[in-house]
Amino acid sequence: MKRDSAHMSARRSAVAAAATDYRVALNQAMQSHQAGDLDTAERLYRDVLERRAGQPDAMHYLGVLCHQQGRSDEGVRLIEAALKITPKHPDAHNNLGNIHKECGRLRDAERSYRKALECGPQHYNAQNNLAVVLEAQERLEEAFEAYAKLLQQAPKFAQGYYLMGMFLRNHAQSREHVEQSVECFRTAYQLNPRNVRALESLGMSLYALHRLEEAAQVYRDWLAREPEHPVPRHMLAACGAAEAPSRAADDYVREVFDAFAESFDEQLLKNLNYRAPQVLAEALGGVLPGVVGALDILDAGCGTGLCAPWLRPYAKQLVGVDLSGGMVDKARARGGYDGLEVAELTAYLQAHPDTYDVVFSADTLVYFGELRDVLDASHAALRPGGWVAFTVEAAEGEDDSVVLSPSGRYQHTRGYVERVLASTGFSHISIRTDTLRKEGGQPVMGWVVLAQRTH
Ligand SMILES: C[S@@+](CC[C@H](N)C(=O)[O-])C[C@H]1O[C@@H](n2cnc3c(N)ncnc32)[C@H](O)[C@@H]1O
Structure with a gap:
């Protein structure tokens, strides 16, 4: 009897020690995760799960981490498994919603945010996210109500305003x-x-x-x-x-686009009606009939990689270059490129003569006023027979001019674009107008430009 109770108490202490151990490891994992050391955090979360199979917090946060590392499907599976054990966890529903949202599954995201709000009606991040996905689905009245409710619930939440x-x-x-x-x-x-x-x-x-x-x-x-x-x-x-500078300064571009990349929500919103990659790729497709998987293509100012799916079918090698490390990180997570580089565009082009069959630049030369240097460098970076394809915002008027508009982007007249392309040695110049996106509810008109280096 005595021996039994000694045995039981030793067992109890061992169980208690194991429990303390896993909590310590979980805390360490969360600290590493917050500090951005994802490899250590992953190892520690997995360690916790080995000691305590099905521990819901470890599964939930490991799910978030997997998504951050580009393994979104695994992330969803882990958070769903955690929610089977703790179904009323608003943060887990909210984080599951974030993965769906960032993967473009807006309906699934909406469902998760609504569940988060059922479990925690005051969860203002979930309320914020719900408003964002309603807006992204263009359900504007519901979105407006959701934002209004957010401001009522969290009147000190700057991001809500x-x-x-x-x-x-x-x-x-x-x-x-x-x-x-x-x-x-x-x-x-x-x-x-x-x-x-x-x-x-x-x-x-x-x-x-x-x-x-x-x-x-x-x-x-x-x-x-x-x-x-x-x-x-x-x-x-x-x-x-x-x-006005002759082009937007490098530190301005980095500042604006690193911040933009960080905030995927806004990106999603701003991408509403954003058509430049598609419109430009379709125009390019018209001059590259039948060329499948054979070309070396540069996505010049690749941003978060929205052009990659349009370019991939033509590409043997698809390389993206951008000044903003934050944008390049997003492009890397999205996938589709054979190479990605953080660099200033003109300098990158100058360093790669006779390398590409296509230089493709959607909505990037709007940060360049003077186009001469970047088009000279594009001409040199193309092989003979190669094409430059780009969009810029259209300035009205028949003259040859560039303005830096109060939006912070440059606008070019058709006459300006034509003159610079011709003087840079390009031929087969085609410039047509199209709507590139909406701003303040109004369409933004642009030039969709193609030109060939013939020799
Ligand atoms: C509006 S985004 C367009 C991104 C992408 N092409 C798309 O269509 O989604 C413009 C991009 O140009 C990049 N950019 C602007 N000036 C640049 C420069 N001088 N060199 C390299 N990238 C530049 C910005 O960092 C930003 O990612």
Whole structure:
């Protein structure tokens, strides 16, 4: 009897020690995960699961981690398994929703966010995400209600005001909506002064309302606080209050697109009606009939990799280049490229003479005012017979000119594009107009351009 109770108590201590061990390992795993050391975190989560099969937190967070590493299907399986054990876990439903959303399965994402809200009605991240996926499905009234509910639930949540401001401006049906967006961006910035995107958006809304002097003042004040910040420097020039550079500075491009890449939600929103990759690829397809899997193609300014699926069928080698490391990371996770490089485009092209059959650039040369250098470098990077294909925003008028518009992007006249292409030695120049995306509810017209290096 005595021996039995000693045995039981030893067993109990061993069980207690194992339980403490797995909790310690789980904590360490979560710390490594938060610090971005994904390999260590994965090893520790798996260690926990070996000691304690089916431990739901370890499965849930390992699922999130798998998705971050591009193994989204495994991530979904793990979180679903965790939810079988703890079905009322709002964070797990929310994270499952995030994976679906980022994989483009908006209906599944919506279902997960609704479940998260059933389990935790005050879960404002889930409410925020629900609004985002409703907007992405163009269910605008429901999305508006969801954003309004979010602001009611979380009146100090800066990001909520920012997203509501974006919603109001992107889907504005009247001037009043744009005016309301101004208030939302001001509040978002007051609540979180580190949210410089709110300031940038504030300037854009003021511009949309033709209150250009007020927009310039926002950037002047910002520059006075942060004299080295590339965004107000660029945007002040875009408002006409400083001299425009010949192309957007490298630090401006990095700042804007690294931030953009971080925020997949907004990316999803902004991609609504974004057609440049498709329109440009279809135009290119018209001059490359029957060429399947045979070409060396550069996706010049590849961003998050949206062009890859359109280019892949033609490519033997598909290489993406972009200045923003954040965008390149997203492109890598999306897949489809044989190589990806973080580099400035003109310099990259100059370093690769006679290398490509196609230089393809969707919505990137809008960050270049003067096109001469980049087109010279494209010509040299192409093999004889190769094609450059790009889109730029259309400036009105018959003259030969470039403007940096208050949106921060350059606009080129057709005459300008034609002259520079011809003077760079390209032939078979084709320039046609198309809608590239919508901004503030209005179509943005662009030039869809093809030209060939013949010798
Ligand atoms: C609007 S995104 C378009 C991305 C992609 N082509 C697409 O259609 O989804 C513009 C991209 O151009 C890149 N970019 C702008 N200026 C650049 C430069 N000088 N060199 C390399 N990349 C540049 C930005 O980092 C950004 O990823």
